[in-house]
Amino acid sequence: MQNSRTDLRVAVVGLGAIGTRVVEALDRGIDGLVLAAVSAQHPDKHKIRLGKLTRPPAFLPIEALAEVADIVVECAPSKLVRSIVEPFAASGKIAVILSAGALLDNEDLIETAKQHGGQIVVPTGALIGLDAVTAAAVGKIHSVRMITRKPIRGLAGAPYILENNIDIEGLTKAQRIFDGTARDAAKGFPANVNVAVALSLAGIGPDLTRVEIWADPALTRNTHRIEVESDSASFSMSIENIPSENPKTGLITALSVIAHLRKLCAPLRVGT
Template sequence: MKVGIAGMGAVGLSVAKALDRGTLQGLEFAGFCASSDSRGAELNKALTTPVPIYGMDSIADHCDIVVECLPPARFADIADPVIEAGKTLVVLSASQLLGRADLIERAKETGARIIVPSGAMLGIDALKAVAVGELKSVTIKTSKPVAGLLNAPYLAKVDVDLTKIKEPYRLMAGSVSEIAKEFPANVNVAAALSLAGLGPERTKMEIWADPSLSHNLHTVGVTSDSSDFTVSIQNRPSDENPATGRITAQSVIALFQQMTSNLIVGT
C-alpha cells in the first residue's frame, strides 16, 4: 500500500522516517505535501530516498492511505479530496471530525475509510468494548502547562492572566462539542475518545491550566454495565516540537504495524 503524508511537522516527519527506513512491511512511502517547493526539498534531505511532493488536492491520486497531520484550519483541504477519491484517511486532527457527519456519509458513498489513531490517549480499546453494552458516562479532564494554552482564542473571553496563576485553574467545563469550539487545537484526544464512546455531546470534559505541570495530563473516567475504569496518561513531548507528544507519531506507526500484521493484539 502506498502511503502519503499531509503535514510534515513533528508527527508527519516521524512517520515519514519510519516509512523511509522500510521497517513497516507492506507499506511504501509514496509522497507528501509541503508548504513550498523549498520546504519540500529540505524535508527530502532528511530521507534516505526522496519522494514526490504533491498538492493536497492531488496526493490521493497517488496514494492508498493519506495521513493528516495538519493544523486544524487546514483539515478540510486534505480530508475532502481524499474522501472523494475513495482512499483511506488517517486523521490526527480528530476534533475536526466533530460536526462533519457529511464527510462520514460521503465516505460510505465513495468507499473511503476514516481511521483515527489512539494518539495521545489510552483506554480507547476498553471504551470501545464497554460501549458494546450499556455505556453510562464518560468524562475527561485535560490539564495542560500554562505555556500550552497561552495562544488559545478562548483566553480573550475570560478575565484571567494564566502567567500569574499559582494553582490549577479550570478554564472551561462542558461537553466535548462545546469545548472543541473554544479550544480547537487542544481537544484532539477528547474528540477521539468521544467518537469511540458516547459521542461529543454526551462526553463531558474539563480543561485546566496547571502551572505545576511540564507535560499534558489526561484523566478519563468511564462507567458502564460491564466495567468502570479510570485511566491517566502524562505524555512526554517530542524532540522536534515540545507542543506535540512523542506518543502521537508512535501511535500512527503502531497502527500501520497492525494493518499489515498476521497477529493483532487489542480491539
C-alpha cells in the same frame, strides 16, 4: 524496501513534529507500505531534510495526493482537514486524521466514506484506553469524563482563553479553565483536545462526553485522565505524555500513528 504490487502508497500532509516522525518511520520501512508523497506549506523549508531520506517522496499539493496514494496521514492544521480527507473518502481510500475535532464540523465526510467504501481512521493518539471505551460502547455507557491538565505553554493561544480574557501566564497554581462538553472543548481548544473528540467518538458522542481542562504551571507533561461508568465496567485511566517539539502535542501521538500504520499489513494485530 522494494516496492511491489501489494504495497499501499502513503501520503503525509504536514511536516511538523508528528508528520516528520511518520515520514522518517515510513522511510525506514513499514511492511506493506511505501512513502509516495508529502505535502506541506513552505516546501523549501523541508527540502534538505527530505533529501536525506533513503527514498525522497514527491512533494505535491494537497489536491494531487489522492491520485498517487492509497492512504493519507493528516498531521496538518484542522482547517485543512476537509481538503485532505474528502478526495480519499470519495475515492474509497483511507484517511488517518489527527485533527479529530475537525470531524465535528465536517461530519458529512463520514457519510462520503460510507457511500464510496472509504475509511476515516482516528488513531489512539495521546489517550490511553480507547479500546476499553469502544468495547464498553457495544453495551451501555452511562457517563464519560476526561480531565486534561497541561503546562501553561501547552495551552497558550487557545481561542477559548483569548475570547474569555483568561490570564494563564500569571498563574502560580493549577486552575480549571474549562468544564463542558467535548464538542465545546474542540471549538475552544482546537489544537489541544483532539483526544477528547476521539474519546467521544469511541463512546457516547461529543455532546454527552464531559471535559475539564486545567492549566498547571507546575507541570512539564500533558496529562489526561478518563473516567467511565458503563453496564459492563467502571474504569479510570491516566497518562502523562512527554511533549514533542510542539508543546501542544505529545510525543506518543506520532508513535500512535506509526503503530497504526504497522498494523495495516501485519500478520498479527493486537487491540480492537
